Amino acid sequence: MELEEMFYIPENDWYKLQAWAKIAYDEDKNEISGLMTAVPQKDGRFKISDVEILKQENTGTNTELDKDSVAEYTMKYGMKYNNPDMKFVWWHSHHTMGAFWSGTDENEINAWENNSFSLALVINLKEEYKFRVSVWKANGLPIAEHYDTTLTIDRKKPKINITEAMKKKYEELCDNQAIVTRTNYTYGTHVNQRHIWQREDTLTLENAYEQVLAKASKLQDGYVDGTLKYKDWKEGVAEVNKVCKEKKLPFRMIDWKYGKNQLLNKLMATMPDELIEFDDNDTKNRMETIAWNNAQMNGGWY
Numbered sequence: 001m002e003l004e005e006m007f008y009i010p011e012n013d014w015y016k017l018q019a020w021a022k023i024a025y026d027e028d029k030n031e032i033s034g035l036m037t038a039v040p041q042k043d044g045r046f047k048i049s050d051v052e053i054l055k056q057e058n059t060g061t062n063t064e065l066d067k068d069s070v071a072e073y074t075m076k077y078g079m080k081y082n083n084p085d086m087k088f089v090w091w092h093s094h095h096t097m098g099a100f101w102s103g104t105d106e107n108e109i110n111a112w113e114n115n116s117f118s119l120a121l122v123i124n125l126k127e128e129y130k131f132r133v134s135v136w137k138a139n140g141l142p143i144a145e146h147y148d149t150t151l152t153i154d155r156k157k158p159k160i161n162i163t164e165a166m167k168k169k170y171e172e173l174c175d176n177q178a179i180v181t182r183t184n185y186t187y188g189t190h191v192n193q194r195h196i197w198q199r200e201d202t203l204t205l206e207n208a209y210e211q212v213l214a215k216a217s218k219l220q221d222g223y224v225d226g227t228l229k230y231k232d233w234k235e236g237v238a239e240v241n242k243v244c245k246e247k248k249l250p251f252r253m254i255d256w257k258y259g260k261n262q263l264l265n266k267l268m269a270t271m272p273d274e275l276i277e278f279d280d281n282d283t284k285n286r287m288e289t290i291a292w293n294n295a296q297m298n299g300g301w302y
Helices: 011-028 067-079 101-110 166-171 205-225 231-247 260-268 281-289
Strands: 009-012 032-042 046-053 056-058 063-065 089-095 117-123 129-138 141-149 150-155 174-176 202-204 249-253 276-278 297-298
Touching: 009 011, 009 129, 011 117, 011 166, 011 174, 032 063, 032 129, 032 141, 032 202, 046 089, 046 166, 046 205, 046 231, 063 067, 063 089, 067 089, 067 281, 089 101, 101 117, 129 166, 129 202, 166 174, 174 260, 205 260, 205 276
Parallel strands: 009 046, 009 150, 056 174, 089 117
Antiparallel strands: 032 046, 032 089, 056 063, 117 129, 129 141, 202 297, 249 276
């Protein structure tokens, strides 16, 4: 059996993942994460199921599971299946961003190193995904190879179903992480807007892109829901692009030359990641795959 044929997820579990991702984005514009089981079946394949969220702290670009909750989950399902060949799958969402492995994701994957292999999944609201099999050892030999492969979804048609019980559980388990921000930065007249620009000693291009994307998403939401005026939108885009230019970033927000109503119609039909333009396709592809996520920028945003 080929690696691409070895893993599948029932549609109920797949759409439960999508439901959790949608709740986290709709409520807080955050990522969300959890665990699943991967249990070997008689036909040689692994069934991916038992989707759960755990106690965690989240932001729009990061998610961190509580260690004690992870231990409780693995013990619970380890006892249920009592199968030494089963594995656990760390999953998380990228909401409106692309499905890719960020530098933070790579660190989390490395934290699951064991004596055989581990599994990880990232999804987004477009139902795009990346599923990774990380082989750490084979017959005692250190291998450390990573394979992004197919996760077969057993489904007939889309059917995301968010229940009140899920919303309640989200409120109980998911907290917002504290974000380091510039307290002297204000934007237009939108005084309740969450500040996005972060001060860091070192800032990767990956993080820069994520922050520009988060800022673009906030501006889009504000204009669509009416809390931002046309002037606020234009000033916000100009501020983002000023920072991008000063830091010589290979991307920026698209500055559409639309009137008020045209802009509103465009934003209502556009995903946040489509608000970003790149210097060239090669840069765009490199950003999406985060092949260069260790590239460092000097200093913070300001």
